[in-house]
Amino acid sequence: MKHDITSLKDFLSRKIKALAVFPALAIWLICGASATAWAADGFAPLLTIKEFRALPQNEVVLLDTRSTWRYLLGHIPGAQPTGDWQDYSVRRDGVPGFIDQDTATIARKLKAMGVDREKTLVLYGDPEDKWRTDGRFFWMLEFYGFTRTALLEGGVDSWENQGLPLERGPAPSPAASNLKAQDIQFNWDVYADQKWIADRLHSPNLALIDNREQNEYNGATPYGSSRGGHIPGAVHIDWREFYDARGRLKPLDTLESLLAKWKITKDKEVVVYCTGGVRSGMAYFVFRCLGYNVRNYDGSWWDWSRNPQLPVES
Template identity: 50%
Template sequence: MKVDLTSGFAYLSRKNKFLSIPILGLICITFYFNSFAIAEGLDRGFIYSKQLSELSTDRRVIIDTRSAWKYFIGHIPDSVNLSDWRDFTEKEGVPGILIKNKTEIAKKLSALGIDKSKEIIIYGDPLDPWRIDGRIYWMLEFYGFSNLYLLDGGVDQWSQSGGAISRGKQFDTVTTSLQAEDILFNWNISADKNWIKQRLGSANLAIIDNRIEKEYKGSTPYGSPRGGHIPGAKHIDWRDFFNQQGQLKSKPELLSILNKNGIQDGMEVVVYCTGGVRSAMAYFVFKYLGFPVRNYDGSWWDWSQDLDMPIENS
Protein backbone atom coordinates (compact mmCIF):
# COMPACT_ATOMS: atom_id res chain seq x y z
CA MET A 1 0.00 0.00 0.00
CA LYS A 2 1.28 3.44 -0.91
CA VAL A 3 1.63 5.80 2.04
CA ASP A 4 0.27 9.29 1.36
CA LEU A 5 2.26 11.54 3.66
CA THR A 6 0.42 14.66 2.54
CA SER A 7 -2.98 13.18 3.41
CA GLY A 8 -1.63 11.89 6.69
CA PHE A 9 -0.33 15.31 7.60
CA ALA A 10 -3.66 16.91 6.69
CA TYR A 11 -5.52 14.38 8.85
CA LEU A 12 -3.34 15.11 11.87
CA SER A 13 -3.78 18.81 11.29
CA ARG A 14 -7.57 18.47 11.37
CA LYS A 15 -7.36 16.49 14.60
CA ASN A 16 -5.16 19.02 16.28
CA LYS A 17 -4.42 22.28 14.54
CA PHE A 18 -1.57 22.95 16.94
CA LEU A 19 0.13 19.71 15.98
CA SER A 20 0.78 20.87 12.43
CA ILE A 21 3.21 23.59 13.47
CA PRO A 22 5.81 21.39 15.27
CA ILE A 23 5.51 18.68 12.61
CA LEU A 24 6.09 21.18 9.83
CA GLY A 25 8.96 22.70 11.79
CA LEU A 26 10.55 19.29 12.32
CA ILE A 27 10.27 18.50 8.61
CA CYS A 28 11.86 21.83 7.67
CA ILE A 29 14.70 21.41 10.17
CA THR A 30 15.42 17.87 9.00
CA PHE A 31 15.41 18.95 5.36
CA TYR A 32 17.68 21.91 6.15
CA PHE A 33 20.33 19.90 7.96
CA ASN A 34 20.28 17.09 5.40
CA SER A 35 20.66 19.63 2.60
CA PHE A 36 23.40 21.43 4.51
CA ALA A 37 25.33 18.20 5.08
CA ILE A 38 25.12 17.28 1.41
CA ALA A 39 26.12 20.75 0.25
CA GLU A 40 29.03 20.79 2.70
CA GLY A 41 30.10 17.37 1.46
CA LEU A 42 30.26 18.64 -2.11
CA ASP A 43 32.14 21.73 -1.00
CA ARG A 44 34.71 19.62 0.86
CA GLY A 45 35.17 16.92 -1.76
CA PHE A 46 32.47 14.37 -0.93
CA ILE A 47 29.63 13.27 -3.17
CA TYR A 48 26.78 11.04 -2.09
CA SER A 49 25.08 8.29 -4.05
CA LYS A 50 21.92 10.30 -4.69
CA GLN A 51 23.90 13.22 -6.07
CA LEU A 52 25.91 10.95 -8.33
CA SER A 53 22.75 9.36 -9.71
CA GLU A 54 21.52 12.82 -10.70
CA LEU A 55 24.63 13.74 -12.70
CA SER A 56 24.24 13.26 -16.44
CA THR A 57 26.78 10.93 -18.02
CA ASP A 58 28.22 13.68 -20.22
CA ARG A 59 29.08 15.76 -17.17
CA ARG A 60 31.17 13.26 -15.24
CA VAL A 61 33.71 10.46 -15.32
CA ILE A 62 33.72 7.80 -12.60
CA ILE A 63 36.95 6.10 -11.53
CA ASP A 64 36.86 2.71 -9.79
CA THR A 65 40.13 2.16 -7.90
CA ARG A 66 39.45 -1.39 -6.77
CA SER A 67 41.19 -4.46 -8.14
CA ALA A 68 40.40 -5.60 -11.69
CA TRP A 69 38.57 -8.71 -10.46
CA LYS A 70 36.37 -6.73 -8.06
CA TYR A 71 35.57 -4.36 -10.91
CA PHE A 72 34.63 -7.34 -13.10
CA ILE A 73 32.31 -8.78 -10.44
CA GLY A 74 30.40 -5.54 -10.05
CA HIS A 75 30.96 -1.82 -10.59
CA ILE A 76 29.05 1.43 -11.02
CA PRO A 77 27.87 1.69 -14.64
CA ASP A 78 30.22 3.56 -17.01
CA SER A 79 33.05 3.66 -14.47
CA VAL A 80 36.65 3.12 -15.59
CA ASN A 81 39.08 0.94 -13.66
CA LEU A 82 42.30 2.47 -12.31
CA SER A 83 43.44 -0.03 -9.72
CA ASP A 84 47.23 0.33 -9.80
CA TRP A 85 48.37 3.64 -8.33
CA ARG A 86 51.92 2.73 -9.36
CA ASP A 87 51.03 3.45 -13.00
CA PHE A 88 51.64 7.10 -12.12
CA THR A 89 54.90 6.65 -10.18
CA GLU A 90 58.53 6.77 -11.20
CA LYS A 91 59.78 3.38 -12.37
CA GLU A 92 63.32 4.04 -11.12
CA GLY A 93 64.41 5.10 -7.66
CA VAL A 94 62.19 5.45 -4.61
CA PRO A 95 58.72 3.85 -4.95
CA GLY A 96 55.77 6.17 -4.50
CA ILE A 97 57.16 9.30 -6.15
CA LEU A 98 54.70 10.71 -8.69
CA ILE A 99 55.76 10.97 -12.31
CA LYS A 100 56.30 14.54 -13.53
CA ASN A 101 56.42 14.01 -17.30
CA LYS A 102 53.39 16.04 -18.38
CA THR A 103 53.12 14.40 -21.79
CA GLU A 104 53.03 10.95 -20.21
CA ILE A 105 50.54 12.06 -17.57
CA ALA A 106 48.17 13.60 -20.12
CA LYS A 107 48.32 10.50 -22.32
CA LYS A 108 47.48 8.17 -19.43
CA LEU A 109 44.63 10.32 -18.14
CA SER A 110 43.09 11.04 -21.53
CA ALA A 111 42.95 7.29 -22.21
CA LEU A 112 40.76 7.00 -19.12
CA GLY A 113 38.33 9.58 -20.48
CA ILE A 114 39.51 12.29 -18.08
CA ASP A 115 39.62 15.98 -18.90
CA LYS A 116 39.06 19.22 -17.01
CA SER A 117 35.54 19.84 -18.26
CA LYS A 118 33.97 17.02 -16.26
CA GLU A 119 33.27 16.21 -12.66
CA ILE A 120 35.59 13.40 -11.57
CA ILE A 121 34.09 10.97 -9.06
CA ILE A 122 36.44 8.47 -7.44
CA TYR A 123 35.48 5.43 -5.41
CA GLY A 124 37.20 2.40 -4.00
CA ASP A 125 36.80 -0.40 -1.50
CA PRO A 126 35.79 1.17 1.85
CA LEU A 127 37.69 -1.59 3.68
CA ASP A 128 40.83 -1.48 1.52
CA PRO A 129 43.79 -1.32 3.98
CA TRP A 130 45.52 1.29 1.78
CA ARG A 131 42.45 3.10 0.31
CA ILE A 132 43.78 3.71 -3.19
CA ASP A 133 40.89 6.08 -3.94
CA GLY A 134 42.49 8.62 -1.61
CA ARG A 135 45.77 8.39 -3.48
CA ILE A 136 44.09 8.92 -6.86
CA TYR A 137 42.19 11.91 -5.47
CA TRP A 138 45.37 13.55 -4.18
CA MET A 139 47.29 12.67 -7.35
CA LEU A 140 44.72 14.30 -9.62
CA GLU A 141 44.60 17.38 -7.41
CA PHE A 142 48.39 17.62 -7.61
CA TYR A 143 48.13 17.40 -11.40
CA GLY A 144 45.86 20.44 -11.41
CA PHE A 145 42.33 19.02 -11.33
CA SER A 146 39.88 20.73 -8.99
CA ASN A 147 36.51 19.14 -9.85
CA LEU A 148 37.20 16.05 -7.73
CA TYR A 149 34.92 14.07 -5.43
CA LEU A 150 35.17 10.90 -3.37
CA LEU A 151 32.01 8.81 -3.31
CA ASP A 152 31.03 8.36 0.32
CA GLY A 153 30.87 4.67 1.18
CA GLY A 154 32.00 3.57 -2.28
CA VAL A 155 30.17 1.02 -4.38
CA ASP A 156 28.67 -0.64 -1.28
CA GLN A 157 26.77 2.49 -0.30
CA TRP A 158 25.84 3.08 -3.94
CA SER A 159 24.29 -0.39 -4.18
CA GLN A 160 22.51 -0.09 -0.82
CA SER A 161 21.02 3.20 -2.02
CA GLY A 162 19.46 1.46 -5.00
CA GLY A 163 22.13 2.28 -7.54
CA ALA A 164 22.55 -0.01 -10.55
CA ILE A 165 25.53 -2.37 -10.78
CA SER A 166 27.23 -3.44 -14.01
CA ARG A 167 29.31 -6.59 -14.39
CA GLY A 168 32.02 -7.67 -16.76
CA LYS A 169 34.96 -5.98 -18.39
CA GLN A 170 35.37 -2.26 -18.83
CA PHE A 171 33.64 -0.54 -21.71
CA ASP A 172 35.72 1.19 -24.38
CA THR A 173 36.50 4.69 -23.16
CA VAL A 174 36.60 7.71 -25.44
CA THR A 175 40.05 9.29 -25.36
CA THR A 176 39.84 12.98 -24.48
CA SER A 177 41.85 15.87 -25.87
CA LEU A 178 43.77 16.43 -22.63
CA GLN A 179 47.20 17.89 -23.41
CA ALA A 180 50.48 18.26 -21.54
CA GLU A 181 49.84 21.97 -21.01
CA ASP A 182 46.64 21.07 -19.13
CA ILE A 183 48.71 19.43 -16.39
CA LEU A 184 49.52 22.05 -13.76
CA PHE A 185 51.47 20.82 -10.73
CA ASN A 186 50.05 22.00 -7.40
CA TRP A 187 53.14 22.11 -5.21
CA ASN A 188 51.15 23.53 -2.29
CA ILE A 189 49.73 20.09 -1.50
CA SER A 190 52.99 18.13 -1.80
CA ALA A 191 56.06 17.79 0.39
CA ASP A 192 59.44 16.11 -0.01
CA LYS A 193 62.10 15.13 2.52
CA ASN A 194 64.02 18.39 2.23
CA TRP A 195 60.89 20.49 2.75
CA ILE A 196 60.16 18.52 5.92
CA LYS A 197 63.73 18.46 7.25
CA GLN A 198 63.97 22.24 7.01
CA ARG A 199 60.89 22.55 9.21
CA LEU A 200 61.58 19.91 11.87
CA GLY A 201 60.76 21.35 15.27
CA SER A 202 58.43 24.03 13.93
CA ALA A 203 55.65 24.70 16.43
CA ASN A 204 53.21 25.47 13.63
CA LEU A 205 53.79 22.24 11.67
CA ALA A 206 52.14 18.95 12.57
CA ILE A 207 53.85 15.91 11.03
CA ILE A 208 51.45 12.97 11.00
CA ASP A 209 52.48 9.33 10.54
CA ASN A 210 49.46 7.45 9.19
CA ARG A 211 50.90 3.92 9.25
CA ILE A 212 49.95 1.28 11.80
CA GLU A 213 51.49 1.65 15.26
CA LYS A 214 54.00 -1.18 14.77
CA GLU A 215 55.46 0.60 11.74
CA TYR A 216 55.61 3.87 13.65
CA LYS A 217 57.63 2.13 16.37
CA GLY A 218 60.09 0.49 13.99
CA SER A 219 58.56 -2.44 12.10
CA THR A 220 59.39 -2.53 8.38
CA PRO A 221 56.83 -4.83 6.68
CA TYR A 222 57.34 -3.17 3.29
CA GLY A 223 61.11 -3.42 3.05
CA SER A 224 62.18 0.03 4.24
CA PRO A 225 65.95 0.28 4.89
CA ARG A 226 65.41 1.66 8.42
CA GLY A 227 62.60 1.46 10.94
CA GLY A 228 61.07 4.24 13.00
CA HIS A 229 59.46 7.55 12.19
CA ILE A 230 60.26 11.17 11.36
CA PRO A 231 61.33 13.06 14.53
CA GLY A 232 58.40 14.77 16.20
CA ALA A 233 55.80 12.96 14.10
CA LYS A 234 52.52 12.14 15.80
CA HIS A 235 50.94 8.77 15.12
CA ILE A 236 47.37 8.67 13.81
CA ASP A 237 46.43 5.50 11.95
CA TRP A 238 44.46 6.75 8.93
CA ARG A 239 41.77 4.16 9.70
CA ASP A 240 40.93 6.02 12.91
CA PHE A 241 39.17 8.61 10.76
CA PHE A 242 36.63 6.08 9.45
CA ASN A 243 33.95 3.84 10.92
CA GLN A 244 33.77 0.07 10.50
CA GLN A 245 31.89 0.48 7.21
CA GLY A 246 34.66 2.64 5.79
CA GLN A 247 32.65 5.85 5.96
CA LEU A 248 34.09 9.07 7.33
CA LYS A 249 33.31 9.76 10.97
CA SER A 250 31.42 12.88 12.00
CA LYS A 251 33.22 16.18 12.17
CA PRO A 252 33.08 16.33 16.01
CA GLU A 253 34.62 12.85 16.18
CA LEU A 254 37.37 13.82 13.75
CA LEU A 255 38.18 17.02 15.60
CA SER A 256 38.31 15.09 18.87
CA ILE A 257 40.99 12.82 17.38
CA LEU A 258 43.01 15.84 16.33
CA ASN A 259 42.61 17.60 19.68
CA LYS A 260 43.89 14.52 21.51
CA ASN A 261 47.02 14.76 19.39
CA GLY A 262 47.54 18.47 19.92
CA ILE A 263 46.57 19.50 16.39
CA GLN A 264 44.88 22.89 16.47
CA ASP A 265 43.31 25.27 13.97
CA GLY A 266 45.90 27.29 12.09
CA MET A 267 48.55 24.59 12.07
CA GLU A 268 49.99 23.36 8.79
CA VAL A 269 49.92 19.59 8.39
CA VAL A 270 52.10 17.15 6.46
CA VAL A 271 51.08 13.50 6.28
CA TYR A 272 53.10 10.44 5.34
CA CYS A 273 52.98 6.65 5.44
CA THR A 274 55.10 4.15 3.47
CA GLY A 275 54.62 5.42 -0.07
CA GLY A 276 52.09 8.23 0.14
CA VAL A 277 49.00 6.06 -0.38
CA ARG A 278 47.45 5.64 3.06
CA SER A 279 48.50 9.18 3.93
CA ALA A 280 46.67 10.46 0.85
CA MET A 281 43.41 9.42 2.47
CA ALA A 282 44.47 11.25 5.62
CA TYR A 283 45.27 14.22 3.37
CA PHE A 284 41.67 14.17 2.19
CA VAL A 285 40.40 14.17 5.79
CA PHE A 286 42.54 17.14 6.81
CA LYS A 287 41.46 19.00 3.68
CA TYR A 288 37.84 18.19 4.50
CA LEU A 289 38.37 19.73 7.94
CA GLY A 290 39.87 22.89 6.43
CA PHE A 291 43.55 22.42 7.31
CA PRO A 292 46.38 23.45 4.98
CA VAL A 293 47.86 20.01 4.31
CA ARG A 294 50.54 18.35 2.19
CA ASN A 295 51.11 14.70 1.33
CA TYR A 296 54.67 13.33 1.25
CA ASP A 297 54.50 10.89 -1.65
CA GLY A 298 57.96 9.39 -1.09
CA SER A 299 57.09 8.90 2.58
CA TRP A 300 59.00 6.34 4.64
CA TRP A 301 60.45 4.55 1.62
CA ASP A 302 62.15 7.82 0.73
CA TRP A 303 63.05 9.11 4.20
CA SER A 304 64.45 5.83 5.53
CA GLN A 305 66.84 5.25 2.61
CA ASP A 306 68.59 8.62 3.11
CA LEU A 307 71.05 8.32 5.99
CA ASP A 308 71.16 12.11 6.29
CA MET A 309 67.56 12.07 7.46
CA PRO A 310 67.13 11.64 11.24
CA ILE A 311 64.76 9.06 12.69
CA GLU A 312 63.13 8.23 16.02
CA ASN A 313 62.05 4.84 17.35
CA SER A 314 60.29 5.76 20.58
Protein backbone atom coordinates in the same frame (compact mmCIF):
# COMPACT_ATOMS: atom_id res chain seq x y z
CA MET B 1 40.16 22.74 -1.90
CA LYS B 2 42.49 25.61 -1.36
CA HIS B 3 41.34 28.86 -2.85
CA ASP B 4 44.69 29.43 -4.55
CA ILE B 5 44.99 25.97 -6.15
CA THR B 6 46.63 26.08 -9.58
CA SER B 7 44.58 26.99 -12.62
CA LEU B 8 41.01 27.56 -11.51
CA LYS B 9 39.82 27.49 -15.12
CA ASP B 10 36.73 25.36 -14.77
CA PHE B 11 33.54 27.29 -15.31
CA LEU B 12 30.23 25.51 -14.80
CA SER B 13 26.81 26.22 -16.19
CA ARG B 14 24.22 27.66 -13.83
CA LYS B 15 22.51 24.29 -13.78
CA ILE B 16 25.62 22.45 -12.57
CA LYS B 17 26.39 25.14 -10.03
CA ALA B 18 22.93 24.73 -8.58
CA LEU B 19 23.36 20.97 -8.35
CA ALA B 20 26.73 21.41 -6.67
CA VAL B 21 24.98 23.01 -3.71
CA PHE B 22 23.56 19.66 -2.59
CA PRO B 23 26.90 17.89 -2.12
CA ALA B 24 28.19 21.00 -0.40
CA LEU B 25 25.34 20.77 2.12
CA ALA B 26 26.14 17.12 2.74
CA ILE B 27 29.77 17.94 3.50
CA TRP B 28 28.60 20.77 5.74
CA LEU B 29 26.61 18.30 7.84
CA ILE B 30 29.51 15.86 8.04
CA CYS B 31 32.40 18.21 8.55
CA GLY B 32 30.85 21.42 9.83
CA ALA B 33 31.10 24.96 8.58
CA SER B 34 34.81 24.56 7.78
CA ALA B 35 33.76 22.61 4.71
CA THR B 36 33.39 25.91 2.88
CA ALA B 37 37.19 25.85 2.57
CA TRP B 38 36.83 23.23 -0.13
CA ALA B 39 36.11 25.51 -3.03
CA ALA B 40 34.91 29.01 -3.72
CA ASP B 41 32.08 27.80 -5.97
CA GLY B 42 30.58 25.53 -3.30
CA PHE B 43 31.79 22.29 -4.87
CA ALA B 44 32.06 19.50 -2.29
CA PRO B 45 34.39 16.53 -2.73
CA LEU B 46 32.36 13.90 -0.88
CA LEU B 47 29.27 12.73 -2.75
CA THR B 48 26.52 10.38 -1.67
CA ILE B 49 25.07 8.05 -4.28
CA LYS B 50 22.00 10.27 -4.56
CA GLU B 51 24.08 13.40 -5.10
CA PHE B 52 26.25 11.69 -7.67
CA ARG B 53 23.21 10.50 -9.66
CA ALA B 54 21.80 14.04 -9.63
CA LEU B 55 24.82 15.37 -11.53
CA PRO B 56 24.59 15.60 -15.34
CA GLN B 57 26.34 12.36 -16.24
CA ASN B 58 27.81 13.76 -19.45
CA GLU B 59 29.76 16.18 -17.24
CA VAL B 60 31.20 13.45 -15.00
CA VAL B 61 34.02 10.92 -15.28
CA LEU B 62 33.55 8.05 -12.82
CA LEU B 63 36.78 6.26 -11.88
CA ASP B 64 37.07 2.90 -10.13
CA THR B 65 40.37 2.68 -8.22
CA ARG B 66 39.99 -0.91 -7.02
CA SER B 67 41.94 -3.91 -8.29
CA THR B 68 41.23 -5.20 -11.78
CA TRP B 69 39.57 -8.40 -10.58
CA ARG B 70 37.19 -6.51 -8.30
CA TYR B 71 36.32 -4.19 -11.16
CA LEU B 72 35.56 -7.13 -13.48
CA LEU B 73 33.39 -8.86 -10.87
CA GLY B 74 31.17 -5.80 -10.57
CA HIS B 75 31.41 -2.02 -10.94
CA ILE B 76 29.13 0.98 -11.12
CA PRO B 77 27.85 1.37 -14.70
CA GLY B 78 30.03 3.68 -16.75
CA ALA B 79 32.98 3.59 -14.36
CA GLN B 80 36.44 3.42 -15.88
CA PRO B 81 39.21 1.41 -14.17
CA THR B 82 42.18 3.55 -13.22
CA GLY B 83 44.65 0.71 -12.94
CA ASP B 84 47.05 0.46 -10.03
CA TRP B 85 48.27 3.60 -8.26
CA GLN B 86 51.81 2.49 -9.10
CA ASP B 87 51.00 3.02 -12.77
CA TYR B 88 51.17 6.74 -11.95
CA SER B 89 54.35 6.62 -9.91
CA VAL B 90 58.08 6.25 -10.54
CA ARG B 91 61.18 5.00 -8.75
CA ARG B 92 64.01 7.34 -7.84
CA ASP B 93 67.31 5.88 -6.70
CA GLY B 94 65.56 2.60 -6.02
CA VAL B 95 62.77 4.18 -3.95
CA PRO B 96 59.20 3.52 -5.19
CA GLY B 97 56.10 5.61 -4.70
CA PHE B 98 57.04 9.01 -6.12
CA ILE B 99 54.27 10.59 -8.15
CA ASP B 100 54.97 10.65 -11.89
CA GLN B 101 55.74 14.19 -13.03
CA ASP B 102 56.03 13.43 -16.74
CA THR B 103 53.12 15.52 -17.98
CA ALA B 104 53.00 13.85 -21.40
CA THR B 105 52.72 10.38 -19.87
CA ILE B 106 50.09 11.43 -17.35
CA ALA B 107 48.00 13.27 -19.94
CA ARG B 108 48.06 10.22 -22.21
CA LYS B 109 46.83 7.90 -19.42
CA LEU B 110 44.12 10.23 -18.16
CA LYS B 111 42.99 11.14 -21.66
CA ALA B 112 42.29 7.47 -22.43
CA MET B 113 39.82 7.39 -19.50
CA GLY B 114 37.95 10.45 -20.76
CA VAL B 115 39.41 12.80 -18.15
CA ASP B 116 39.54 16.49 -19.01
CA ARG B 117 39.56 19.76 -17.14
CA GLU B 118 35.94 20.59 -17.88
CA LYS B 119 34.49 17.51 -16.15
CA THR B 120 33.92 16.52 -12.55
CA LEU B 121 36.06 13.53 -11.56
CA VAL B 122 34.41 11.13 -9.13
CA LEU B 123 36.48 8.35 -7.54
CA TYR B 124 35.55 5.32 -5.52
CA GLY B 125 37.41 2.45 -3.90
CA ASP B 126 36.87 -0.46 -1.55
CA PRO B 127 35.73 0.80 1.89
CA GLU B 128 37.16 -2.30 3.57
CA ASP B 129 40.60 -2.06 1.96
CA LYS B 130 43.24 -1.03 4.50
CA TRP B 131 45.12 0.86 1.76
CA ARG B 132 42.16 2.72 0.15
CA THR B 133 43.94 3.77 -3.02
CA ASP B 134 41.12 6.17 -3.90
CA GLY B 135 42.73 8.58 -1.42
CA ARG B 136 46.02 8.44 -3.30
CA PHE B 137 44.22 9.06 -6.60
CA PHE B 138 42.29 11.97 -5.07
CA TRP B 139 45.52 13.64 -3.92
CA MET B 140 47.22 12.81 -7.22
CA LEU B 141 44.53 14.52 -9.28
CA GLU B 142 44.64 17.58 -7.03
CA PHE B 143 48.40 17.72 -7.45
CA TYR B 144 47.91 17.55 -11.22
CA GLY B 145 45.70 20.61 -10.98
CA PHE B 146 42.20 19.15 -11.27
CA THR B 147 39.98 21.26 -9.04
CA ARG B 148 36.71 19.33 -9.32
CA THR B 149 37.54 15.95 -7.85
CA ALA B 150 35.36 14.03 -5.39
CA LEU B 151 35.10 10.69 -3.61
CA LEU B 152 31.89 8.68 -3.84
CA GLU B 153 30.86 7.73 -0.33
CA GLY B 154 30.51 3.98 0.17
CA GLY B 155 31.45 3.11 -3.41
CA VAL B 156 30.04 -0.12 -4.83
CA ASP B 157 28.76 -1.24 -1.42
CA SER B 158 26.45 1.77 -1.08
CA TRP B 159 25.40 1.43 -4.71
CA GLU B 160 24.33 -2.19 -4.21
CA ASN B 161 22.65 -1.45 -0.87
CA GLN B 162 20.36 0.97 -2.69
CA GLY B 163 19.32 -1.78 -5.11
CA LEU B 164 21.13 -0.25 -8.06
CA PRO B 165 22.53 -2.48 -10.83
CA LEU B 166 26.18 -3.29 -11.45
CA GLU B 167 28.07 -3.93 -14.65
CA ARG B 168 30.42 -6.90 -14.93
CA GLY B 169 33.39 -7.47 -17.18
CA PRO B 170 35.39 -4.82 -19.03
CA ALA B 171 33.71 -1.52 -19.76
CA PRO B 172 33.64 -0.03 -23.26
CA SER B 173 36.42 2.49 -23.72
CA PRO B 174 35.16 6.07 -23.53
CA ALA B 175 35.85 8.63 -26.19
CA ALA B 176 39.30 10.05 -25.54
CA SER B 177 39.30 13.58 -24.19
CA ASN B 178 41.26 16.55 -25.51
CA LEU B 179 43.57 16.57 -22.50
CA LYS B 180 47.08 17.79 -23.33
CA ALA B 181 50.37 17.72 -21.48
CA GLN B 182 50.12 21.45 -20.80
CA ASP B 183 46.80 20.85 -19.03
CA ILE B 184 48.66 19.00 -16.25
CA GLN B 185 49.64 21.86 -13.96
CA PHE B 186 51.30 20.89 -10.69
CA ASN B 187 49.91 22.27 -7.46
CA TRP B 188 52.96 22.33 -5.20
CA ASP B 189 50.87 23.55 -2.27
CA VAL B 190 49.63 19.98 -1.66
CA TYR B 191 53.03 18.33 -2.05
CA ALA B 192 55.86 17.65 0.41
CA ASP B 193 59.18 15.95 -0.18
CA GLN B 194 62.18 14.98 1.91
CA LYS B 195 63.88 18.37 1.67
CA TRP B 196 60.72 20.36 2.35
CA ILE B 197 60.17 18.46 5.60
CA ALA B 198 63.83 18.39 6.67
CA ASP B 199 64.06 22.17 6.27
CA ARG B 200 61.11 22.62 8.65
CA LEU B 201 61.69 19.77 11.10
CA HIS B 202 60.77 20.75 14.68
CA SER B 203 59.12 23.97 13.52
CA PRO B 204 56.16 24.86 15.78
CA ASN B 205 54.20 25.62 12.61
CA LEU B 206 54.54 22.07 11.27
CA ALA B 207 52.29 19.13 12.20
CA LEU B 208 53.74 15.83 10.99
CA ILE B 209 51.34 12.89 11.05
CA ASP B 210 52.34 9.26 10.54
CA ASN B 211 49.32 7.35 9.14
CA ARG B 212 50.78 3.85 9.26
CA GLU B 213 49.91 1.14 11.76
CA GLN B 214 51.19 1.45 15.32
CA ASN B 215 53.82 -1.26 14.98
CA GLU B 216 55.30 0.50 11.93
CA TYR B 217 55.46 3.78 13.81
CA ASN B 218 57.26 1.97 16.62
CA GLY B 219 59.87 0.46 14.30
CA ALA B 220 58.48 -2.53 12.37
CA THR B 221 59.37 -2.64 8.65
CA PRO B 222 56.83 -4.99 7.00
CA TYR B 223 57.18 -3.31 3.60
CA GLY B 224 60.93 -3.34 3.17
CA SER B 225 61.88 0.10 4.49
CA SER B 226 65.59 0.70 5.03
CA ARG B 227 65.17 1.63 8.71
CA GLY B 228 62.43 1.34 11.29
CA GLY B 229 60.81 4.15 13.24
CA HIS B 230 59.25 7.47 12.28
CA ILE B 231 60.15 11.04 11.38
CA PRO B 232 61.15 12.95 14.55
CA GLY B 233 58.25 14.88 16.00
CA ALA B 234 55.59 13.01 14.02
CA VAL B 235 52.48 11.95 15.91
CA HIS B 236 50.78 8.67 15.12
CA ILE B 237 47.22 8.59 13.77
CA ASP B 238 46.39 5.44 11.81
CA TRP B 239 44.38 6.77 8.85
CA ARG B 240 41.54 4.36 9.71
CA GLU B 241 40.89 6.29 12.92
CA PHE B 242 39.20 8.96 10.79
CA TYR B 243 36.64 6.49 9.38
CA ASP B 244 34.05 4.06 10.72
CA ALA B 245 33.87 0.34 9.95
CA ARG B 246 32.01 1.05 6.69
CA GLY B 247 34.69 3.40 5.45
CA ARG B 248 32.66 6.57 6.09
CA LEU B 249 33.95 9.71 7.77
CA LYS B 250 33.33 9.80 11.50
CA PRO B 251 31.25 12.66 12.98
CA LEU B 252 32.78 16.10 13.19
CA ASP B 253 33.05 16.15 16.99
CA THR B 254 34.92 12.82 16.94
CA LEU B 255 37.40 14.11 14.36
CA GLU B 256 37.91 17.36 16.24
CA SER B 257 38.56 15.52 19.51
CA LEU B 258 41.13 13.30 17.83
CA LEU B 259 43.03 16.26 16.39
CA ALA B 260 42.76 18.29 19.59
CA LYS B 261 44.42 15.41 21.45
CA TRP B 262 47.56 16.05 19.40
CA LYS B 263 47.19 19.85 19.30
CA ILE B 264 46.76 19.82 15.52
CA THR B 265 45.26 23.19 14.66
CA LYS B 266 44.43 25.03 11.45
CA ASP B 267 47.21 27.54 11.89
CA LYS B 268 49.74 24.75 11.24
CA GLU B 269 50.98 23.26 8.01
CA VAL B 270 49.99 19.60 8.12
CA VAL B 271 52.05 16.91 6.40
CA VAL B 272 50.76 13.34 6.23
CA TYR B 273 52.86 10.32 5.32
CA CYS B 274 52.81 6.53 5.46
CA THR B 275 55.03 4.03 3.61
CA GLY B 276 54.62 5.31 0.06
CA GLY B 277 51.99 8.06 0.19
CA VAL B 278 48.97 5.79 -0.35
CA ARG B 279 47.35 5.33 3.06
CA SER B 280 48.19 8.94 3.86
CA GLY B 281 46.11 9.91 0.82
CA MET B 282 42.99 9.06 2.79
CA ALA B 283 44.20 11.20 5.69
CA TYR B 284 44.93 13.99 3.21
CA PHE B 285 41.30 13.81 2.09
CA VAL B 286 40.08 14.24 5.68
CA PHE B 287 42.23 17.29 6.35
CA ARG B 288 41.09 18.86 3.10
CA CYS B 289 37.51 18.24 4.18
CA LEU B 290 38.15 19.93 7.50
CA GLY B 291 39.74 22.98 5.89
CA TYR B 292 43.39 22.45 6.87
CA ASN B 293 46.46 23.31 4.83
CA VAL B 294 47.76 19.82 4.15
CA ARG B 295 50.45 18.19 2.03
CA ASN B 296 51.03 14.53 1.22
CA TYR B 297 54.59 13.17 1.26
CA ASP B 298 54.62 10.74 -1.66
CA GLY B 299 58.02 9.17 -0.94
CA SER B 300 57.02 8.79 2.71
CA TRP B 301 58.87 6.30 4.89
CA TRP B 302 60.41 4.42 1.97
CA ASP B 303 62.16 7.66 1.03
CA TRP B 304 62.97 9.11 4.45
CA SER B 305 64.35 5.87 5.93
CA ARG B 306 66.71 5.35 3.00
CA ASN B 307 68.66 8.55 3.60
CA PRO B 308 71.19 7.91 6.42
CA GLN B 309 71.67 11.67 6.86
CA LEU B 310 68.10 12.08 8.10
CA PRO B 311 67.17 11.51 11.76
CA VAL B 312 64.79 8.78 12.88
CA GLU B 313 62.84 8.21 16.09
CA SER B 314 61.62 4.82 17.26
